[in-house]
Amino acid sequence: MKNSHTSDSERETISKVGLETGPDYSTDPSAWAECQAAALRSRQVDRLDWDNLAEEVLDVARGERRELGYRVAALMASLARQALFHIAPKPPNLRLVREHRKLVAMQLATCPSHRKMAFRSDVALSMLVKCCRVVGWHGPSS
Template sequence: MAYLACPDLNYSNRPVRTRMPGGVAGERPIRAVPYADPNFLRRAWSNRIMGTLYDDDIIAWSEQQAALLRAGQWSQLDIDNIAEEIEDVGHREKKELRSRLIVLLAHLLKWRFQASHRGPSWVHSISTQRVAIDDALEDCPSLQTLLDDPQWLATAYRRAVRDAQAQTQLKVFPTELPWRMEQVLSPDFWPG
């Protein structure tokens, strides 16, 4: 049986008689249960359970971790996965903002360059994306820095152009964002 790697493990060097292939008796050392740290097995078992729970049921894992945090049981926390989840929250928020902005820009491009196809569904989609972006900025004000970043906006705009071209088969869209971000997000802006 293999044990988790730990630098302070003590193994027994007591030889054990074994029968080797071909009938020759031999000796091999066996590993005893680690006893240098009396809490080793409890921690190893706890980490194994938490790792499995994290992989199998993220909701149960998150509830368990929240309870451990509130109880101040710091040594039992699944620190690596907690850190990963915290980082993922930021990534998800940024990804959602980018996705909503791409949809908004693609619809504004179609609105501007395919006026004959304007309809209530486009109005609804544009309005929905604007409200969702406004909500995201209200919930996470630090996302505003992305909307102020010319490189980030250029990337989002290129993707919006690609989507608008795929949906309309038109190749008339400007290569650079033709509007200021204040216009794009304004509920009164409808490019004509």
């Protein structure tokens, strides 16, 4: 019986590789992921590699947070460069700042849980330190 959630290519992957002896996560992550996706879509929970699936799901969340951090740091670096070096905003710089703002806003819109994370003091401090490194500022001179 065909499952409406399983595509023809996924069914082909299942038949070629065989989920019973499916690819190993450590040796072929791409084939492993295809087989796991097929097993999920066909609701074959007994075929799932639960531990590695859980790690992959967490990695997605970590990657999203890391991306948001990079975007905020890039925005802060652009603004800090202008402020620290008294650079008059020029059209290319303004476009860059606008683009960074837009990307941060899009990231926060697609991942609402990041709104809380983006304003935690430890996260903000970490982003500020990265920003200072980017612009070459190492603190007040003694």
